[in-house]
Amino acid sequence: xxxALNTDRPAGTATPSGPPNxxxxxxxxxxxxxxRRDQLAAAALQTLAELGYARTSLREIAQNTDFSHGVxxxxxxxxxxxxxxxVKHYKAICVRRYDEILAASATAAELAEGFAAGLAVTAGQDxxxxxxxxxxxxxxxxxxxxxxxxxxxxxxxxxxxxxxxSRYAELSDRTPTVVPATxxxxxxxLFQHALLRHLAGAxxxxxxxxxxxxxxLPRLTRD
Amino acid sequence: xxxALNTDRPAGTATPSGPPNxxxxxxxxxxxxxxRRDQLAAAALQTLAELGYARTSLREIAQNTDFSHGVxxxxxxxxxxxxxxxVKHYKAICVRRYDEILAASATAAELAEGFAAGLAVTAGQDxxxxxxxxxxxxxxxxxxxxxxxxxxxxxxxxxxxxxxxSRYAELSDRTPTVVPATxxxxxxxLFQHALLRHLAGAxxxxxxxxxxxxxxLPRLTRD
DNA sequence: AAGGAAACTGGACGGGTGTCAAGAAAACCT
DNA sequence: AGGTTTTCTTGACACCCGTCCAGTTTCCTT
Numbered sequence: 001x002x003x004a005l006n007t008d009r010p011a012g013t014a015t016p017s018g019p020p021n022x023x024x025x026x027x028x029x030x031x032x033x034x035x036r037r038d039q040l041a042a043a044a045l046q047t048l049a050e051l052g053y054a055r056t057s058l059r060e061i062a063q064n065t066d067f068s069h070g071v072x073x074x075x076x077x078x079x080x081x082x083x084x085x086x087v088k089h090y091k092a093i094c095v096r097r098y099d100e101i102l103a104a105s106a107t108a109a110e111l112a113e114g115f116a117a118g119l120a121v122t123a124g125q126d127x128x129x130x131x132x133x134x135x136x137x138x139x140x141x142x143x144x145x146x147x148x149x150x151x152x153x154x155x156x157x158x159x160x161x162x163x164x165x166s167r168y169a170e171l172s173d174r175t176p177t178v179v180p181a182t183x184x185x186x187x188x189x190l191f192q193h194a195l196l197r198h199l200a201g202a203x204x205x206x207x208x209x210x211x212x213x214x215x216x217l218p219r220l221t222r223d
Numbered sequence: 224x225x226x227a228l229n230t231d232r233p234a235g236t237a238t239p240s241g242p243p244n245x246x247x248x249x250x251x252x253x254x255x256x257x258x259r260r261d262q263l264a265a266a267a268l269q270t271l272a273e274l275g276y277a278r279t280s281l282r283e284i285a286q287n288t289d290f291s292h293g294v295x296x297x298x299x300x301x302x303x304x305x306x307x308x309x310v311k312h313y314k315a316i317c318v319r320r321y322d323e324i325l326a327a328s329a330t331a332a333e334l335a336e337g338f339a340a341g342l343a344v345t346a347g348q349d350x351x352x353x354x355x356x357x358x359x360x361x362x363x364x365x366x367x368x369x370x371x372x373x374x375x376x377x378x379x380x381x382x383x384x385x386x387x388x389s390r391y392a393e394l395s396d397r398t399p400t401v402v403p404a405t406x407x408x409x410x411x412x413l414f415q416h417a418l419l420r421h422l423a424g425a426x427x428x429x430x431x432x433x434x435x436x437x438x439x440l441p442r443l444t445r446d
Numbered sequence: 447a448a449g450g451a452a453a454c455t456g457g458a459c460g461g462g463t464g465t466c467a468a469g470a471a472a473a474c475c476t
Numbered sequence: 477a478g479g480t481t482t483t484c485t486t487g488a489c490a491c492c493c494g495t496c497c498a499g500t501t502t503c504c505t506t
Contacts, residue, residue, distance in 0.1 A: 135364070141354040
């Protein structure tokens with residue numbers, strides 16, 4: 001789909017000058033290319049998290065970098081390409097955090113408390129990243145170019161939440177009373193509002209989130 | 224707060240040439256001024272709902288109007304002033320819709336079904352307006368100028384949800400098990416995800432929203 | 447009807463944007 | 477070392493943005 005009729009270049013490559021393409025080229029070279037791409041995407045992610053989508057320019061991104069603004073078009077086809085790469089980078093971070101949350105869990109109570117606390121922690125220390133996520137998700141409602149990747153991330157978050165809910169039900173010998181989408185929507189609602197209030201300066205936002213998440217888990221299951 | 228030390232002009236007025244200000248001026252004149260302001264804000268709201276915050280320019284707004292782009296600076300101090308006026312206009316629409324939802328409700332079941340159906344209806348027919356709301360709420364996380372008004376709208380929505388929840392509890396002789404903020408966060412989560420899926424083309428998004436909202440109400444109360 | 451105020455127009459300005467390309471610099475490979 | 481390719485810089489381009497303002501038109505008062 002992505003490299004369909006209107007693109008004359010293999011998927012993953014970027015500029016007219018393009019990345020190393022020769023057959024005999026060592027894999028080290030293309031790894032280096034991908035590595036720099038990730039490095040630039042990380043800087044872009046930082047800038048986006050700081051300024052938001054609407055206010056982030058390529059020159060601003062390059063200033064959070066040792067390079068000049070021109071290099072961005074050497075590694076990315078255009079701004080959309082860059083930002084999509086960014087958002088995927090975000091997803092990697094995100095899933096990793098959630099997996100850490102899920103890791104330590106033997107009993108139902110442990111899982112519930114660990115999960116609730118983990119939500120609160122990431123809401124606090126990755127606050128700007130999460131607000132960028134909500135920004136990008138809103139953007140995807142207007143800009144179709146973002147929609148596919150945003151939906152994919154949304155899905156992976158939903159699966160993650162569902163893993164927690166169903167595991168919690170299993171450990172506590174109960175059964176879920178909602179479908180995955182509903183469970184995700186509710187936790188996401190709680191999370192987003194906690195983030196909103198936390199960034200607005202409410203000191204109890206994160207504690208409240210933890211308590212709410214803790215109370216929601218049993219509410220989504222029954223004997 | 225708004226007309227503090229750094230503004231040399233009475234609150235509500237806009238441009239250097241400004242609105243009619245003389246003492247002997249009839250009220251009809253200032254009403255006319257406010258009326259045109261609202262008219263322009265309505266056009267701006269339409270443009271914003273269509274394009275989103277990041278892609279909406281003053282010239283684009285003026286094109287959804289019988290006037291030229293210069294007139295916007297006659298009625299509004301700057302872009303932020305316009306957009307804030309817009310968002311307040313949105314709030315008026317929003318609260319009205321919700322009030323209509325709340326109006327017809329004698330029994331608990333009637334209220335629950337009317338409310339759930341109302342959510343689904345407005346999610347469908349005002350979809351672009353609601354996506355703008357989520358866009359603006361995200362913007363407020365980056366642009367402090369929007370924060371106060373966004374929080375105010377958020378609060379009024381929360382009160383509206385709470386009116387429904389507490390009225391439902393009353394009618395069904397039960398008591399709420401959550402605080403207003405939590406109830407709002409959950410319904411908002413459901414609503415936002417339904418909107419997302421609806422705008423992405425999912426045909427069952429609105430029906431699912433209705434069912435979810437219907438199931439959530441009793442879950443937020445107990446005997 | 448005339449004069450003045452309000453309402454509106456349309457172009458200009460300075461600045462910022464994404465994109466591109468020509469050339470300098472660095473890295474790499476015999 | 478020399479030549480080639482990859483990588484990066486720099487400056488330009490065309491365009492769009494918010495803002496402003498001189499001037500025109502419209503409306504209202506007297």
